[in-house]
Amino acid sequence: MESIATAIVKENWNQEKPGYVKVEYTLGESEKCVTDWIPVMTPYGGSGYAGYHLPEVGSKVVLGFNCGREDMPIVLGCLSNGDDAASERISTEENTTKLIRMKSGYQIFVDEEEKKMVISDSKGENDITILEESGTVCIRAGKKLEFRIGDQIRMTMDKDKVDIAEVLTVTDGILMKGKSITEDPENEVSIKGRSVSVQPKEKISLNSTNVQVEGMQVKIKGNQVGIEGKAGAKIHSDGMMEVKGAIIKLN
Incomplete structure (x- = not known):
């Protein structure tokens, strides 16, 4: 009996013996033999752990015969088919x-x-x-990328947007660039810091039903300053009010 032979996998699933296969090989010059369910060698295995790579039906495999016995074959590995290797x-x-x-x-x-x-x-x-x-x-990712902690999605990214769950914390610095940047929260936007600087190249627009500016000191400065109220305008001070100018015109 030859100690090594090539064979073709005929079946690779047996509920009673998972990880076993049936193969067909040639005995002598022409006799075809189909084995019973036989084991497949794995590069790693033991009690409760293993590497699992089961040959596909139609795969060409190498058989070894334990102690040269025909009734004790073992699948040692696979051979490439050549045409689609x-x-x-x-x-x-x-x-x-x-x-x-x-x-x-x-x-x-x-x-x-x-x-x-x-x-x-x-x-x-x-x-x-x-x-x-x-x-x-x-x-x-072809369509969407998800970052999870446990079972909860913390951040989702697709081709058009990035969704972040709850709070985004940046410990160093953050730079936002784009043709346009829009913030559209459901409730409010809060910006805090030792100092906040807004420096657009052209214009700042504040448009709301109610705009309120408060501080210990509020200064408005510009080459030209205009304050206009379509329905009315009111300037009030609980303390002293001082108005200065090279020329003051009241009309």
């Missing part, structure tokens, strides 16, 4: 690329020369790329 697409002379690809298209790709790893979905629309040399992790 992943090795033909990614292999390099220096052997610096590694790939794990599922039949559905999900894959993990590693390029040791470029020092990067890519985890991608079956359509190639969503992936995570780790670039070691630049210290960059790139997350690409």
Whole structure:
């Protein structure tokens, strides 16, 4: 009895023996033999832990026979089919690329020369790329990106907007740039700081049913200052009021 043989996987699911397969191999020159359910060797396994990579139906595998016994075969691993082998697409002379690809298209790709790893979905629309040399992790989502803590969504990003749950805290500094920036809260906007500076290049517009400015000292300064009330205007001081000007005109 040969100690090694090649075979084709015929079945790979048995509820009573999960992780086992049935294979067909040639005995002698022409006799076809189909095994009972036989184990598949894994690179890592034990009580309560294991690596799980079960060969697909139709895969070509290598059989080993324990102690040379025909009734004790073990699947040692898979062989490439040749016509659709992943090795033909990614292999390099220096052997610096590694790939794990599922039949559905999900894959993990590693390029040791470029020092990067890519985890991608079956359509190639969503992936995570780790670039070691630049210290960059790139997350690409086809439609939407969610950040969760526990079961709660804390931030959601899509092509048009970013939604942040509750409070955003920035400990250093924040810079906002864009063709236009709009804040539209449901309740109120509060800005606090030791000093607040607003310096537009052209104009500041405050438009509301009620505009109120308060402070220990309020100064309005400009080359020209105009105060106008369409329905009425009132200037009042509980203390002294002082009006100065090179020329004062009251009409």
